[in-house]
Amino acid sequence: xxxxxxxxxxxxxxxxxxxxxxxxxxxxxxxxxxxxxxxxxxxxxxxxxxxxxxxxxxxxxxxxxxxxxxxxxxxxxxxxxxxxxxxxxxxxxxxxxxxxxxxxxxxxxxxxxxxxxxxxxxxxxxxxxxxxxxxxxxxxxxxxxxxxxxxxxxxxxxxxxxxxxxxxxxxxxxxxxxxxxxxxxxxxxxxxxxxxxxxxxxxxxxxxxxxxxxxxxxxxxxxxxxxxxxxxxxxxxxxxxxxxxxxxxxxxxxxxxxxxxxxxxxxxxxxxxxxxxxxxxx
Amino acid sequence: xxxxxxxxxxxxxxxxxxxxxxxxxxxxxxxxxxxxxxxxxxxxxxxxxxxxxxxxxxxxxxxxxxxxxxxxxxxxxxxxxxxxxxxxxxxxxxxxxxxxxxxxxxxxxxxxxxxxxxxxxxxxxxxxxxxxxxxxxxxxxxxxxxxxxxxxxxxxxxxxxxxxxxxxxxxxxxxxxxxxxxxxxxxxxxxxxxxxxxxxxxxxxxxxxxxxxxxxxxxxxxxxxxxxxxxxxxxxxxxxxxxxxxxxxxxxxxxxxxxxxxxxxxxxxxxxxxxxxxxxxx
Amino acid sequence: xxxxxxxxxxxxxxxxxxxxxxxxxxxxxxxxxxxxxxxxxxxxxxxxxxxxxxxxxxxxxxxxxxxxxxxxxxxxxxxxxxxxxxxxxxxxxxxxxxxxxxxxxxxxxxxxxxxxxxxxxxxxxxxxxxxxxxxxxxxxxxxxxxxxxxxxxxxxxxxxxxxxxxxxxxxxxxxxxxxxxxxxxxxxxxxxxxxxxxxxxxxxxxxxxxxxxxxxxxxxxxxxxxxxxxxxxxxxxxxxxxxxxxxxxxxxxxxxxxxxxxxxxxxxxxxxxxxxxxxxxx
Numbered sequence: 001x002x003x004x005x006x007x008x009x010x011x012x013x014x015x016x017x018x019x020x021x022x023x024x025x026x027x028x029x030x031x032x033x034x035x036x037x038x039x040x041x042x043x044x045x046x047x048x049x050x051x052x053x054x055x056x057x058x059x060x061x062x063x064x065x066x067x068x069x070x071x072x073x074x075x076x077x078x079x080x081x082x083x084x085x086x087x088x089x090x091x092x093x094x095x096x097x098x099x100x101x102x103x104x105x106x107x108x109x110x111x112x113x114x115x116x117x118x119x120x121x122x123x124x125x126x127x128x129x130x131x132x133x134x135x136x137x138x139x140x141x142x143x144x145x146x147x148x149x150x151x152x153x154x155x156x157x158x159x160x161x162x163x164x165x166x167x168x169x170x171x172x173x174x175x176x177x178x179x180x181x182x183x184x185x186x187x188x189x190x191x192x193x194x195x196x197x198x199x200x201x202x203x204x205x206x207x208x209x210x211x212x213x214x215x216x217x218x219x220x221x222x223x224x225x226x227x228x229x230x231x232x233x234x235x236x237x238x239x240x241x242x243x244x245x246x247x248x249x250x251x252x253x254x255x256x257x258x259x260x261x262x263x264x265x266x267x268x269x270x271x272x273x274x275x276x277x278x279x280x281x282x
Numbered sequence: 283x284x285x286x287x288x289x290x291x292x293x294x295x296x297x298x299x300x301x302x303x304x305x306x307x308x309x310x311x312x313x314x315x316x317x318x319x320x321x322x323x324x325x326x327x328x329x330x331x332x333x334x335x336x337x338x339x340x341x342x343x344x345x346x347x348x349x350x351x352x353x354x355x356x357x358x359x360x361x362x363x364x365x366x367x368x369x370x371x372x373x374x375x376x377x378x379x380x381x382x383x384x385x386x387x388x389x390x391x392x393x394x395x396x397x398x399x400x401x402x403x404x405x406x407x408x409x410x411x412x413x414x415x416x417x418x419x420x421x422x423x424x425x426x427x428x429x430x431x432x433x434x435x436x437x438x439x440x441x442x443x444x445x446x447x448x449x450x451x452x453x454x455x456x457x458x459x460x461x462x463x464x465x466x467x468x469x470x471x472x473x474x475x476x477x478x479x480x481x482x483x484x485x486x487x488x489x490x491x492x493x494x495x496x497x498x499x500x501x502x503x504x505x506x507x508x509x510x511x512x513x514x515x516x517x518x519x520x521x522x523x524x525x526x527x528x529x530x531x532x533x534x535x536x537x538x539x540x541x542x543x544x545x546x547x548x549x550x551x552x553x554x555x556x557x558x559x560x561x562x563x564x
Numbered sequence: 565x566x567x568x569x570x571x572x573x574x575x576x577x578x579x580x581x582x583x584x585x586x587x588x589x590x591x592x593x594x595x596x597x598x599x600x601x602x603x604x605x606x607x608x609x610x611x612x613x614x615x616x617x618x619x620x621x622x623x624x625x626x627x628x629x630x631x632x633x634x635x636x637x638x639x640x641x642x643x644x645x646x647x648x649x650x651x652x653x654x655x656x657x658x659x660x661x662x663x664x665x666x667x668x669x670x671x672x673x674x675x676x677x678x679x680x681x682x683x684x685x686x687x688x689x690x691x692x693x694x695x696x697x698x699x700x701x702x703x704x705x706x707x708x709x710x711x712x713x714x715x716x717x718x719x720x721x722x723x724x725x726x727x728x729x730x731x732x733x734x735x736x737x738x739x740x741x742x743x744x745x746x747x748x749x750x751x752x753x754x755x756x757x758x759x760x761x762x763x764x765x766x767x768x769x770x771x772x773x774x775x776x777x778x779x780x781x782x783x784x785x786x787x788x789x790x791x792x793x794x795x796x797x798x799x800x801x802x803x804x805x806x807x808x809x810x811x812x813x814x815x816x817x818x819x820x821x822x823x824x825x826x827x828x829x830x831x832x833x834x835x836x837x838x839x840x841x842x843x844x845x846x
Contacts, residue, residue, distance in 0.1 A: 038608055079621070081622070082624075083647070108621070111630050112625070112629035112630050114623065114629070201612075202612045202613060204605060204609050204618065247823075249822065249823025249827050250612065251613070251818070251819040251822035252820075252823055255819060
């Protein structure tokens with residue numbers, strides 16, 4: 001048995017990332033996505049290029065028939081509306097009851113009271129993983145811990161790692177914070193995924209798409225969701241690094257990112273994975 | 283008068299495909315699309331690159347004013363919801379009554395009872411063409427012939443060609459089944475369109491987009507919808523073959539596919555069209 | 565003080581365009597977009613590649629919290645529905661009351677009575693800029709001046725420049741008409757922006773995207789919206805001209821357009837800007 005609190009070696013992570021990508025390609029997990037309108041195209045193509053099977057299906061009436069057949073679920077509140085929220089909540093509930101892993105992307109969680117409340121309701125349905133950028137995780141963490149304060153939580157923590165750990169502890173979810181280094185935590189262990197390029201921030205929906213890739217990775221290894229999440233973030237980052245070598249700007253990067261994700265081989269993955277941790281920070 | 287039940291020569295098909303693409307470019311038919319959120323971008327760009335005029339217009343209130351002006355209609359249930367279905371049905375009804383051809387893409391027809399029921403209701407409004415993959419056509423055909431059995435039609439036919447012929451006979455529509463070879467049938471005649479590349483399956487919305495291209499082709503020759511459908515499938519496949527020569531993966535293929543469709547000339551089309559048939563199978 | 569009715573020199577326009585693009589990159593204005601489903605991806609990527617911050621947020625419940633924080637607003641009726649219109653109207657109202665500039669893109673304004681009525685209601689909320697193609701501006705102008713006649717305004721003006729001037733005078737908005745030469749007017753002054761390539765018409769959502777770029781430009785200089793609108797149209801056109809040098813068709817152009825917009829430097833902008841006017845036409 002491997003020690004959960006010991007830092008893994010670079011070789012362990014390299015093999016783990018390749019092993020999970022290979023499993024996604026082999027098993028082609030069905031990933032149901034209820035996501036924003038902006039990201040649907042890139043998200044579906046990200047899943048396809050990684051070898052998974054996307055299903056962009058958001059209608060309340062279809063959830064009871066369809067969601068039990070999905071291997072993982074990806075919920076993203078980017079263009080949330082009151083009309084879509086019930087389907088998200090039902091899908092999360094069906095997935096949790098069926099033992100299927102699911103990921104929440106709390107896009108712009110602090111942008112409105114409506115949105116923050118919706119995110120909190122989804123968090124209560126027990127996502128396996130929550131992935132966002134620093135301000136999203138901070139907003140959600142503060143609101144989770146101090147729900148009465150609403151969007152205006154300026155007196156609360158503004159440190160993304162502390163917020164991520166607190167959110168993970170409060171919810172039981174793995175929490176991932178995207179940034180120059182991606183941080184992944186279960187509330188105790190903290191892992192850093194160092195792959196990726198800055199220009200991803202100039203392409204819409206890349207954050208949404210890596211969240212969907214996390215869903216595909218946890219679909220093939222639900223039992224170690226922290227490791228699968230870190231591996232997905234690293235693999236997506238590697239594809240962007242390789243793509244960046246061929247890119248002249250955001251649009252060529254977006255294209256080569258998808259091609260690179262499709263074409264990744266064992267050597268490209270294992271030689272580039274850069275994941276560090278675990279550290280048992282207070 | 284040409285014999286409808288005689289196999290056409292390769293030269294006949296080559297000239298027919300080029301002639302129809304030329305007519306689309308010359309006439310620029312207005313194709314109204316009520317389609318899923320994932321496919322809107324690629325579908326509109328497919329129509330534009332072929333020379334047609336897309337109109338992505340889905341609102342119930344606008345159908346009576348707008349649909350009579352369209353030259354063809356494309357309905358796609360990919361991200362169907364209860365809110366969108368009435369507009370689809372009204373548009374189909376208006377198109378049929380105005381003598382305008384329309385195409386149905388029954389995406390994931392068997393994914394839920396809600397979706398299958400909606401597809402059956404649309405089929406009753408008499409589409410000119412129905413295009414799907416094998417499992418979609420099998421699900422729809424079984425449900426059309428045995429409506430009481432719902433989604434669970436595992437005891438019914440699982441042979442796509444037989445299902446397509448049965449669906450065509452039951453509905454009066456041309457039925458096309460996408461696959462390694464695309465099959466097109468009116469219930470008696472069966473035509474195979476052999477162009478295309480396997481990597482199209484790794485790009486979201488390519489199936490949806492070829493359905494829209496079929497709508498553009500039948501807009502310029504409604505009287506021979508089977509031939510127009512086969513030609514559209516072949517032309518799209520040819521564009522993908524030319525694009526594949528420049529592609530490094532799904533994203534570059536998607537780009538070069540559109541450029542190639544835009545740039546196709548007579549020689550590229552006529553030298554590559556590969557359509558076989560008719561065979562009068564039982 | 566510069567004379568508003570004097571034609572500006574080519575050098576003035578070149579410096580103005582570069583100065584505004586630089587300000588967008590430096591300030592990264594938050595541009596809220598309530599737009600059609602087809603354009604969301606390209607619009608967001610256009611704003612990101614220009615250095616702005618897009619927010620695709622359309623939900624009624626969120627407008628009061630969010631819209632006051634946006635620096636500009638972009639409304640586009642491309643896939644308008646009754647469900648989305650109230651949020652558009654509320655956002656326009658909030659923006660106007662908060663003194664934030666906003667742009668209206670009246671896509672296919674004349675396509676239905678429902679759509680034309682919605683556009684007229686939005687125009688009454690006092691957009692800073694209205695941008696459309698010739699037929700859209702003509703339809704909207706005729707309907708604004710003669711509201712009783714509805715969509716069928718065939719007896720009214722069919723001259724886009726005259727219609728644009730009349731619409732600007734009636735509404736107080738800057739009106740831009742896209743075409744071989746883009747025309748921008750405040751009802752008295754008329755400016756022509758001559759950059760761009762014809763193939764943009766074969767790419768969906770390029771018109772929508774340049775409207776969003778106008779919103780970003782007026783966000784950084786609201787006091788001279790006519791000049792900012794002309795500069796945005798010219799800069800987008802320049803990016804397309806540079807992109808066209810690398811393009812083989814609509815899809816490669818779309819990609820290189822975004823990369824070029826991201827990479828534009830002072831020399832590329834100032835050497836290529838071609839804006840003429842003002843002319844005080846009757």
